[in-house]
Amino acid sequence: DVVMTQSPLSLPVTLGQPASISCRSSQSLVYSDGNTYLNWFQQRPGQSPRRLIYKVSNRDSGVPDRFSGSGSGTDFTLKISRVEAEDVGVYYCMQGRQWPLTFGGGTKVEIK
Amino acid sequence: EVQLVESGGGLVQPGGSLRLSCAASGFTFSSYWMTWVRQGPGKGLEWVAIIKQDGSEKYYLESVKGRFSVSRDNAKNSLYLQMNSLRAEDTAVYYCARDTGRDHAFDIWGQGTMVTVSS
Numbered sequence: 001d002v003v004m005t006q007s008p009l010s011l012p013v014t015l016g017q018p019a020s021i022s023c024r025s026s027q028s029l030v031y032s033d034g035n036t037y038l039n040w041f042q043q044r045p046g047q048s049p050r051r052l053i054y055k056v057s058n059r060d061s062g063v064p065d066r067f068s069g070s071g072s073g074t075d076f077t078l079k080i081s082r083v084e085a086e087d088v089g090v091y092y093c094m095q096g097r098q099w100p101l102t103f104g105g106g107t108k109v110e111i112k
Numbered sequence: 113e114v115q116l117v118e119s120g121g122g123l124v125q126p127g128g129s130l131r132l133s134c135a136a137s138g139f140t141f142s143s144y145w146m147t148w149v150r151q152g153p154g155k156g157l158e159w160v161a162i163i164k165q166d167g168s169e170k171y172y173l174e175s176v177k178g179r180f181s182v183s184r185d186n187a188k189n190s191l192y193l194q195m196n197s198l199r200a201e202d203t204a205v206y207y208c209a210r211d212t213g214r215d216h217a218f219d220i221w222g223q224g225t226m227v228t229v230s231s
Contacts, residue, residue: 031214033214035214035215037214037215037216037217039215039216039217039218041157041218043157048207048221048222048223048224049149049157049207049209049218049221050221051217051218051219054212054215054217054219055215055217060219090156092156092157094157094159094217094218096214096215096216096217099171100159100171100172100173100174101147101159101162101216102159103156103157103158103159104156105156106156106157
């Protein structure tokens with residue numbers, strides 16, 4: 001199985017400051033078609049998960065442009081340029097490269 | 113409005129069975145792979161099962177193979193998860209989600225239904 005490792009586990013951030021979450025996979029997420037199948041989800045308190053980013057860096061419609069995804073191979077990053085109060089929640093990376101599909105353990109973003 | 117609504121959760125004894133349903137609306141259900149993801153109390157997300165548009169391909173998390181079965185009825189725009197031989201560790205909120213295809217990037221999620229396995 002592809003193991004997804006996120007860090008940090010918890011990320012206290014001051015409003016207006018940047019935040020960065022790391023996600024590492026135990027195997028390359030590059031598929032034979034050349035695409036890299038790494039997605040990011042946000043789960044606000046008490047809500048269902050919501051997709052933010054797909055295929056490493058493609059932001060979903062309605063997702064603020066302060067969110068950005070980057071990376072390649074086995075090393076990926078989700079960045080929030082200026083954290084706002086509504087960004088509080090848990091962020092998960094997920095690989096769609098192979099079965100079983102696997103999620104990272106999550107990173108909890110909170111306001112200092 | 114694109115929507116997924118799960119139902120069928122509840123309290124069940126270890127070894128028991130439960131069938132979850134997910135009603136889809138606002139999109140062409142038969143055009144999408146569909147999936148189930150669960151989240152144990154205070155835990156992270158765990159992918160459980162997935163089914164192709166016509167039901168011809170299904171994949172499962174190893175720990176549920178032989179106990180859970182995913183199915184769909186495209187005429188009813190509905191997804192199902194039959195869960196047998198339930199264990200305490202299956203206790204979780206179960207979400208259905210729409211799969212966007214090869215990239216398996218789940219773009220639409222339901223609100224979830226709680227399954228509690230306890231005596």
